[in-house]
Amino acid sequence: MQKRRTSIFLLLFFSITGLTATALAQQPAGFVGLTSSVSSYYQELMQVITGDWQKYGEVFTMLTAEWFRPIFLVVLIGVPLVFALHYLIIGAKHFDHEGEQVLFFSAYNRIVHLIAAVSFSLLVITGLLIIFGAYFGGGAFIRVSRYVHLISALVFAIPGILMFAMWIKDMLPQAHDIKWLFILGGYLSKEKKPVPAGKFNAGQKMYFWFSTLGGGVMAYSGYLIWGFGGSLDTIRLFTIIHNILGMVIVAFYFTHVYMSVFAIAGSLQSIKTGYKPKNEVDILHSRYKY
Amino acid sequence: MARMRFLCDVERCIDCGGCVVACKEGNHVPVGINRRTVVTLDEGKPGEKAISVACMHCSDAPCIAVCPVDALYQRDDGIVLVSKKTCIGCGYCFMACPFGAPQFPKGTFFGARGAMDKCTMCAGGPEETFSAEEHKLYGQNRIAEGKVPLCAGMCATKALLAGDADVVADVYRKRVFQRGSGVNAWGWNRAYTKK
Numbered sequence: 001m002q003k004r005r006t007s008i009f010l011l012l013f014f015s016i017t018g019l020t021a022t023a024l025a026q027q028p029a030g031f032v033g034l035t036s037s038v039s040s041y042y043q044e045l046m047q048v049i050t051g052d053w054q055k056y057g058e059v060f061t062m063l064t065a066e067w068f069r070p071i072f073l074v075v076l077i078g079v080p081l082v083f084a085l086h087y088l089i090i091g092a093k094h095f096d097h098e099g100e101q102v103l104f105f106s107a108y109n110r111i112v113h114l115i116a117a118v119s120f121s122l123l124v125i126t127g128l129l130i131i132f133g134a135y136f137g138g139g140a141f142i143r144v145s146r147y148v149h150l151i152s153a154l155v156f157a158i159p160g161i162l163m164f165a166m167w168i169k170d171m172l173p174q175a176h177d178i179k180w181l182f183i184l185g186g187y188l189s190k191e192k193k194p195v196p197a198g199k200f201n202a203g204q205k206m207y208f209w210f211s212t213l214g215g216g217v218m219a220y221s222g223y224l225i226w227g228f229g230g231s232l233d234t235i236r237l238f239t240i241i242h243n244i245l246g247m248v249i250v251a252f253y254f255t256h257v258y259m260s261v262f263a264i265a266g267s268l269q270s271i272k273t274g275y276k277p278k279n280e281v282d283i284l285h286s287r288y289k290y
Numbered sequence: 291m292a293r294m295r296f297l298c299d300v301e302r303c304i305d306c307g308g309c310v311v312a313c314k315e316g317n318h319v320p321v322g323i324n325r326r327t328v329v330t331l332d333e334g335k336p337g338e339k340a341i342s343v344a345c346m347h348c349s350d351a352p353c354i355a356v357c358p359v360d361a362l363y364q365r366d367d368g369i370v371l372v373s374k375k376t377c378i379g380c381g382y383c384f385m386a387c388p389f390g391a392p393q394f395p396k397g398t399f400f401g402a403r404g405a406m407d408k409c410t411m412c413a414g415g416p417e418e419t420f421s422a423e424e425h426k427l428y429g430q431n432r433i434a435e436g437k438v439p440l441c442a443g444m445c446a447t448k449a450l451l452a453g454d455a456d457v458v459a460d461v462y463r464k465r466v467f468q469r470g471s472g473v474n475a476w477g478w479n480r481a482y483t484k485k
Contacts, residue, residue, distance in 0.1 A: 065356050138361055138378055146378055
């Protein structure tokens with residue numbers, strides 16, 4: 001009798017607590033689970049799996065699939081083509097290298113620039129290799145390019161910071177830079193009229209800001225992309241930024257190479273020896289006080 | 291040619307995770323990678339539902355569109371496959387995928403990702419069918435054997451369907467008519483939708 005009473009009590013106890021628990025569990029949600037439509041269920045599901053794909057995923061896919069590679073191709077072919085035409089039509093500027101020389105870059109400047117030049121060139125080359133990897137069949141070669149891209153970025157960080165520190169004073173924008181931009185530094189004519197520029201002209205200044213501050217953005221975004229160091233949407237956004245800023249930097253890189261190697265005959269010497277001919281400085285960097 | 295497709299019947303999936311284990315074990319998937327995963331919604335609440343998700347083998351797949359080295363391709367039967375020898379582990383496919391399907395093993399170089407691994411619908415890869423190399427890189431090639439993928443084959447409640455799209459759709463359609471669930475059920479809106 002005692003046993004039966006206990007079992008009935010337990011049965012009742014469990015039934016009541018069970019029912020109460022069920023009722024309580026139903027309370028906040030009500031019948032949401034039952035009335036919500038199938039489509040809203042899938043909407044919630046997709047949020048759980050990948051977040052809002054339409055926000056950045058779709059943009060990323062569209063840009064990467066249809067725009068980035070063609071634009072890089074235009075930069076890769078178009079910019080050198082424009083310079084080739086410039087070289088053929090207007091030609092290089094020649095200055096007498098025999099006369100008086102002006103010390104333009106200290107040994108420290110030149111060493112920092114050399115490290116920057118090598119690592120930055122590697123960054124541009126490997127970056128382009130990754131973008132056009134399909135034409136090289138991918139695989140080990142492009143994989144190694146990615147590794148070199150990372151190493152070069154780590155190396156470039158050092159001269160990048162040093163360059164920023166040593167040239168920032170000369171690279172600050174001045175009023176005459178606007179004038180320089182309007183005449184495009186006098187590169188569209190064969191005349192040798194003094195050009196409004198201090199130690200660095202407006203073009204060099206733009207390249208400086210894009211490669212140091214822009215380089216910082218590239219480094220940070222690249223770091224996040226490399227290790228997927230953020231939410232998926234963050235990574236998508238930073239990949240878009242990395243690519244678009246990359247285009248600008250590559251265009252400036254080609255410009256810098258053309259100017260130093262071809263457009264001004266013998267100007268490459270100044271970053272090797274540190275000296276520029278006085279008559280060249282008087283024309284191209286007319287406001288430079290030596 | 292038949293278009294191969296996956297379909298997970300949400301009303302039937304019981305969140306057992308058998309598909310995940312079957313795939314991982316049967317294909318010797320690398321550590322840290324699940325080609326398939328079961329997502330649970332409203333866990334522990336009324337209306338809890340689970341769905342098994344893997345690569346959907348999309349028509350016009352975003353991963354194929356963004357791959358910088360063209361490592362991804364689509365077979366005539368719609369199955370999207372990756373060439374692990376071509377893949378450079380850049381991760382673009384993962385960023386483009388709406389389903390989070392591409393997975394990456396940890397590489398050895400400064401935390402670089404290894405070659406992408408994803409659901410092959412048990413159809414191997416670009417290497418020679420049934421070769422040891424294909425098996426090592428991609429797992430089983432059950433499609434070539436005329437079988438459904440491991441996950442769908444073992445699904446206890448037959449929630450996960452895989453195969454010819456027309457057949458899969460037909461099976462699912464019959465089920466929906468039979469059980470008359472959700473918004474499709476007769477009288478549902480009239481009875482329960484609040485005006």
